[in-house]
Amino acid sequence: MRPLLQTSARLRLAARHRLAYPVLALAFLAGCPKAPPENPVPETPVSTAPEPATPEAPKPDEPKPDEPKPTETAAAADPSQLTPDERSINDAVALLEKGDAGARAKAESLLQGVTKKNPDLAFAWFNLGVAAYQGGNMDKARDLFETAADKDPKFGAPYLYMGVIDEKSSGRDAAIATWRTGVTHDPENIDLRVALIGALRDGGRIDDAIAEAKAALKVNSNSIGVYNNLGLIYMEKGDLDLAKFVFLKARDVPGGDTNVYLRTNLGRILYLQGENSGALFNFQEAVKLDPEFLPALVYLAEMYQSDRNYTDMVPLLETAAKKAPEDHGVQMNLGIAYRGVGRYPEAKVAYETALKLEPTNPNPYFNLGILYGDYLKTPEGVKMYDEALEAFGTYVTMGGKERDLAKTYIESVEKDKKKYLKKKEKEASDATRKAQEAAAKKAEEEAARNKPPEPKPPEPTPPEPTPPDGGAAPDGGAPQ
Numbered sequence: 001m002r003p004l005l006q007t008s009a010r011l012r013l014a015a016r017h018r019l020a021y022p023v024l025a026l027a028f029l030a031g032c033p034k035a036p037p038e039n040p041v042p043e044t045p046v047s048t049a050p051e052p053a054t055p056e057a058p059k060p061d062e063p064k065p066d067e068p069k070p071t072e073t074a075a076a077a078d079p080s081q082l083t084p085d086e087r088s089i090n091d092a093v094a095l096l097e098k099g100d101a102g103a104r105a106k107a108e109s110l111l112q113g114v115t116k117k118n119p120d121l122a123f124a125w126f127n128l129g130v131a132a133y134q135g136g137n138m139d140k141a142r143d144l145f146e147t148a149a150d151k152d153p154k155f156g157a158p159y160l161y162m163g164v165i166d167e168k169s170s171g172r173d174a175a176i177a178t179w180r181t182g183v184t185h186d187p188e189n190i191d192l193r194v195a196l197i198g199a200l201r202d203g204g205r206i207d208d209a210i211a212e213a214k215a216a217l218k219v220n221s222n223s224i225g226v227y228n229n230l231g232l233i234y235m236e237k238g239d240l241d242l243a244k245f246v247f248l249k250a251r252d253v254p255g256g257d258t259n260v261y262l263r264t265n266l267g268r269i270l271y272l273q274g275e276n277s278g279a280l281f282n283f284q285e286a287v288k289l290d291p292e293f294l295p296a297l298v299y300l301a302e303m304y305q306s307d308r309n310y311t312d313m314v315p316l317l318e319t320a321a322k323k324a325p326e327d328h329g330v331q332m333n334l335g336i337a338y339r340g341v342g343r344y345p346e347a348k349v350a351y352e353t354a355l356k357l358e359p360t361n362p363n364p365y366f367n368l369g370i371l372y373g374d375y376l377k378t379p380e381g382v383k384m385y386d387e388a389l390e391a392f393g394t395y396v397t398m399g400g401k402e403r404d405l406a407k408t409y410i411e412s413v414e415k416d417k418k419k420y421l422k423k424k425e426k427e428a429s430d431a432t433r434k435a436q437e438a439a440a441k442k443a444e445e446e447a448a449r450n451k452p453p454e455p456k457p458p459e460p461t462p463p464e465p466t467p468p469d470g471g472a473a474p475d476g477g478a479p480q
Contacts, residue, residue: 085114089123096130104131122152129158138165149185156182156189163195172203190216194225201233209233222253228261235269244269260289264296271303279303287316292323301333310340321350328357335367344375362398365391366406373413385417 082090088110095107108131114124129144142165145158159182167175179196186192193216200209213230216223227250234243247266250256257263267282280303286296297320304313317334324330335350348371355364373388392406392413400406 085118085121088114089127092127096127104134107131120151122148122155125151126158141165153185156186156192160192160195172199175199188219190220190223194229197229201229206233206237224250224253224256224259224262228265231265240269240273258289260286260293260296263289264299268299292319294320294323305336310337313337314341326357328354328361331357332363339371339375344371347371348376362395362400365395366400369395369409385413388413
């Protein structure tokens with residue numbers, strides 16, 4: 001029987017972005033998959049059960065901006081040329097990068113001193129916004145970012161993070177509006193453009209997203225983030241050839257061949273088009289670039305699963321499970337991998353973990369049914385028929401999509417159970433008969449041992465001796 005394969009249900013990751021010194025350069029790189037449809041991928045269905053269709057491929061997604069990072073003022077070639085305010089800003093940046101509350105308080109004090117003396121320094125207001133963001137005060141952070149943007153409208157970073165806050169507090173449309181404003185003021189800020197493209201794509205505004213992507217490439221024809229988003233847009237439109245063309249183009253730009261998101265997306269396109277060797281190579285390269293990158297781990301494990309290569313599948317999914325312990329799909333696939341290498345008790349734990357994570361998802365019951373029915377045994381070495389039937393029955397009751405296949409498995413398990421019970425009944429009957437025969441034989445032997453010996457027949461009485469000639473006459477007679 002074949003377990004239900006699921007690609008990870010929660011693979012939306014955020015990349016780590018830093019503001020480079022002295023210029024701002026946030027790398028928004030696309031490439032994390034969304035949740036796939038809940039269709040099972042069977043392995044070896046029993047008897048005449050038809051093999052269900054392979055599920056639609058999960059769709060990647062781009063990461064969102066991470067926590068804003070502080071940025072220094074434009075450093076002079078000779079640090080001694082920095083003004084006292086610029087040195088204070090850079091000292092505050094160093095404190096904010098430590099990330100602890102004490103350092104943050106000192107940084108805020110330095111920055112507040114700068115803004116009192118020189119209220120027009122946008123960098124100081126921006127870094128105060130970073131401090132507020134780090135402290136969890138989003139309203140204050142947004143106000144400070146807005147002040148930084150007012151002081152220098154061409155400074156794009158404040159708009160970027162105002163959009164991040166707007167998306168969390170007011171929704172995608174509010175973020176799109178903020179990012180559009182930022183692009184208007186800082187048209188060469190590629191990070192703002194990438195954020196805008198991603199939001200438009202997420203909102204289903206595909207034509208707008210394509211137009212923004214093409215405009216962004218006119219600004220920076222080497223932007224991997226723009227290429228990634230554009231390729232993902234064409235994937236979602238179903239134009240895999242065009243998506244592949246975009247990803248291959250991106251691979252040739254500086255840094256493209258070492259970008260984990262691009263490698264993962266290119267691998268996915270090749271996989272969907274049946275170019276398995278190319279897909280395998282790109283997934284493997286992605287894992288080399290980042291051994292903990294969840295989408296690449298899951299996609300590569302999926303390829304190994306299709307080849308029944310459970311040995312290589314296990315370590316990938318063990319890493320994925322550590323990276324995303326609350327991910328139901330990872331636990332499901334880890335259970336399949338464990339089952340494939342004969343680690344049945346661990347497979348059971350993985351399926352049960354998946355069930356705890358999503359109690360309303362019936363698929364773990366299906367896989368538990370297979371595990372009980374074909375692999376796990378009682379301490380006496382007997383297959384766990386009743387547990388298998390209960391698991392498959394629960395799957396059917398919960399409305400699992402492969403109910404007909406589950407019913408086929410139920411019939412198969414019931415037949416196996418009947419054969420087993422009939423065999424055990426015969427064995428018990430044979431054992432009883434043999435025991436009875438052995439007991440009868442033993443009783444017979446015991447009786448034979450305890451039987452008294454037969455009495456010996458009496459010895460024969462010797463005959464009367466014959467008298468010799470001339471001897472005495474018979475009684476009452478006279479000699480002749």
